[in-house]
Amino acid sequence: MGKFKMIAILVLIVGIATPLGIVAIQHYQETKAIVAERQEKELQEKLAAIEAKEQQEIAERKAHWAEQEAKTLKSGIKDDKPDEVLRGLTMQMEERHLDSGGTVYYYDRPTESGIFVQPYVVHNGGTDAQLWVFVCHIGQNQVNFTGVDLQLSDDKEFSIKARSEVKELPDGDGIIQFFNQVVDKNDEDALRYMGMSGVGKIFMPMPGESNDDRYLTAHECDRVQDMLDLYDILRGKKKT
Numbered sequence: 001m002g003k004f005k006m007i008a009i010l011v012l013i014v015g016i017a018t019p020l021g022i023v024a025i026q027h028y029q030e031t032k033a034i035v036a037e038r039q040e041k042e043l044q045e046k047l048a049a050i051e052a053k054e055q056q057e058i059a060e061r062k063a064h065w066a067e068q069e070a071k072t073l074k075s076g077i078k079d080d081k082p083d084e085v086l087r088g089l090t091m092q093m094e095e096r097h098l099d100s101g102g103t104v105y106y107y108d109r110p111t112e113s114g115i116f117v118q119p120y121v122v123h124n125g126g127t128d129a130q131l132w133v134f135v136c137h138i139g140q141n142q143v144n145f146t147g148v149d150l151q152l153s154d155d156k157e158f159s160i161k162a163r164s165e166v167k168e169l170p171d172g173d174g175i176i177q178f179f180n181q182v183v184d185k186n187d188e189d190a191l192r193y194m195g196m197s198g199v200g201k202i203f204m205p206m207p208g209e210s211n212d213d214r215y216l217t218a219h220e221c222d223r224v225q226d227m228l229d230l231y232d233i234l235r236g237k238k239k240t
Contacts, residue, residue: 129234136178158190166225197223
């Protein structure tokens, strides 16, 4: 084949191939766009289905809790059929059944030295529940123990004073001084602020510093809040 004829053929091939190449690229890009659009649509449909399922589950949970709340407000939470919230709150608590048929919910008293405040609940069935408080001093020596002060913020200070007999018992190598009483408005305000704040200091109301003064822990404040939540739920005053 002659040289000039070969060049002519090559020019013809290039001339034909170039438009075909452009068409192929355009077709590829169009196909890619269609596939991407289809994938995006499928993704949106999947997300919509997931959201719809989640909304249905939320609606079912709301309906469940609404039903439980209605039962609670009507007749109180039954001792023999506690709901999930009640079980969660009482899981770490101790229970003592009274001869009268009631139940006491409490936490084990502390064993280390210091001064402590622990609320507990007496549930007599239905919506009949009482909030009590146990206040104690644990140490080596007897002191003039009449109550405690709680510094729960820069401007919030509460006192829980003994309105009942302060008792004293041996405790290992030392002693424990304590009193129990049904909470009054002041006691309840102090406990609610203690549970809500999660921080603070507890000390004995006496001149000067005391070795028993200490900072509250987040754990004991959480326990106070849990006991208050239990008290409110049993009275039908708090949503489960």
